[in-house]
Amino acid sequence: MDKFGYTISKGRQIDYDSNDRRIAEYIYEREPSFRLCIECGGCSATCTTGNFTRFSLRELNILIKRGENEKVRQNIRKCMLCGKCILVCPRGVNTRNVVVLARQAFQKSDDYAV
Amino acid sequence: MNKHVIVIGAGVAGLEAAGQLSRAGIDVSLIEREKMTGGHLNDWFKLFPDRRDSREVKDYLEKFTNNDGIKLLAGIEIEKIINGRGGVKVTTSEGKELIADALIVATGFDLFRSSRKEEYGYEIYDNVYTSADLEKMFRKGKISLHNGKSPETIGIVHCVGSRDEKVGNLYCSKLCCVTAVKQAIEIREHLPESKVFCFYMDMRMGGAMYEELYREAQEKWGVNFIRGKVSEAGEDINNKVIIKVEDTLAGRPLKMELDMLVLMAGMEMSEGGRKIAGLAGLNAGENRFFAVTDQHYGSNRSSVKGIFFAGTCTAPMNITETISHSRAAATEVISYLNNK
Numbered sequence: 001m002d003k004f005g006y007t008i009s010k011g012r013q014i015d016y017d018s019n020d021r022r023i024a025e026y027i028y029e030r031e032p033s034f035r036l037c038i039e040c041g042g043c044s045a046t047c048t049t050g051n052f053t054r055f056s057l058r059e060l061n062i063l064i065k066r067g068e069n070e071k072v073r074q075n076i077r078k079c080m081l082c083g084k085c086i087l088v089c090p091r092g093v094n095t096r097n098v099v100v101l102a103r104q105a106f107q108k109s110d111d112y113a114v
Numbered sequence: 115m116n117k118h119v120i121v122i123g124a125g126v127a128g129l130e131a132a133g134q135l136s137r138a139g140i141d142v143s144l145i146e147r148e149k150m151t152g153g154h155l156n157d158w159f160k161l162f163p164d165r166r167d168s169r170e171v172k173d174y175l176e177k178f179t180n181n182d183g184i185k186l187l188a189g190i191e192i193e194k195i196i197n198g199r200g201g202v203k204v205t206t207s208e209g210k211e212l213i214a215d216a217l218i219v220a221t222g223f224d225l226f227r228s229s230r231k232e233e234y235g236y237e238i239y240d241n242v243y244t245s246a247d248l249e250k251m252f253r254k255g256k257i258s259l260h261n262g263k264s265p266e267t268i269g270i271v272h273c274v275g276s277r278d279e280k281v282g283n284l285y286c287s288k289l290c291c292v293t294a295v296k297q298a299i300e301i302r303e304h305l306p307e308s309k310v311f312c313f314y315m316d317m318r319m320g321g322a323m324y325e326e327l328y329r330e331a332q333e334k335w336g337v338n339f340i341r342g343k344v345s346e347a348g349e350d351i352n353n354k355v356i357i358k359v360e361d362t363l364a365g366r367p368l369k370m371e372l373d374m375l376v377l378m379a380g381m382e383m384s385e386g387g388r389k390i391a392g393l394a395g396l397n398a399g400e401n402r403f404f405a406v407t408d409q410h411y412g413s414n415r416s417s418v419k420g421i422f423f424a425g426t427c428t429a430p431m432n433i434t435e436t437i438s439h440s441r442a443a444a445t446e447v448i449s450y451l452n453n454k
Contacts, residue, residue: 038316039362040342040343041341041342041359041361041362042342042345043360044360044362044367045345045346045358045359045367046345046346047367050360051367056360056365056366056367058362059365087280088233088345089279089280090277090278090280090315092280
């Protein structure tokens with residue numbers, strides 16, 4: 001079929017009903033300030049990693065909240081935990097702890113998967 | 115005997131409250147710490163959203179202070195406030211004692227001191243200005259950089275000192291978004307070759323004709339709007355301001371070199387208001403503005419009998435709201451005096 005150029009496109013929508021938001025729940029519970037993000041992008045603007053690689057903490061935050069975990073799983077390790085983002089955040093989100101908790105949550109879910 | 119009311123502060127709120135009271139036949143003492151009345155109107159050139167000259171509003175308000183029923187005490191500080199059975203007794207810096215049946219506090223707001231937001235470089239870099247600095251340039255009719263030249267690229271930062279836990283101000287100052295839009299238009303008017311960029315977190319255009327002004331800025335004046343909070347500004351060897359922001363809608367960090375950076379300073383409880391709070395035993399609310407007895411129907415009332423509030427000493431307000439709030443304060447005072 002490839003020859004004819006036919007492919008089946010996967011749906012682009014966020015499937016909110018079936019997405020797994022347990023990673024988000026894990027973080028909300030342990031770092032309630034995670035709920036305060038208003039997606040201003042201050043963290044991503046100041047982020048050293050984000051200026052050189054495709055890493056945006058703001059984007060990862062929203063993807064976690066939507067349960068779009070795959071992209072987060074791949075990217076969350078890029079953070080160097082320098083904490084500049086915490087200095088910038090106008091909502092006082094403990095962004096570094098969000099990253100640490102996200103990593104923990106993924107680790108746990110991977111452990112269970114095995 | 116005529117009733118007597120003291121109004122503290124002769125900005126928009128104080129002038130309007132005093133005018134209303136005097137027209138109702140009440141004697142008013144209007145006390146102002148500055149030599150000039152009009153408050154922040156003196157610092158602004160044109161007003162949003164219709165861009166009329168602030169002097170027109172000032173003229174309207176001051177018309178009534180020339181009234182016989184209003185005694186203006188300008189350049190005067192207040193040293194003591196005692197609230198007793200016989201009324202309110204105020205002692206001025208000249209040692210004069212005034213006794214009144216009621217007191218209206220109209221101490222207004224201070225603009226956020228932008229140098230507190232060090233990462234934006236105000237008073238550190240040469241070409242970082244505030245919204246108030248820009249108004250002075252508009253009044254003079256010339257927008258110029260530190261070296262006297264005209265800027266070609268201008269960035270405007272919204273929410274400086276507002277919605278920012280880092281400076282302890284969680285609230286939205288409400289007026290800075292529309293001020294940014296108004297000033298962006300004025301820059302484009304003055305400098306047709308210039309490019310203007312507004313960096314915002316949310317565009318809060320919740321006032322009469324604000325959204326229309328926003329549209330006009332896009333459509334007629336080509337103002338650019340980029341959604342992202344500026345995280346920091348730096349200065350390069352050519353005196354240009356380099357900013358870092360995430361273009362959140364494009365999902366990528368953005369760097370821009372600007373000739374001029376303008377900070378939209380928010381509103382804070384005034385220093386004068388804090389002093390009066392201490393003297394009169396008035397409480398501050400969550401955002402450090404004066405606490406009113408009820409957000410819905412007590413927005414002019416304080417917890418102290420005989421003391422009322424008018425205007426932005428209670429919350430950020432535009433001029434229209436301030437005038438309405440001050441008229442309401444006058445009404446509250448009149449009904450208080452009639453039932454006393």
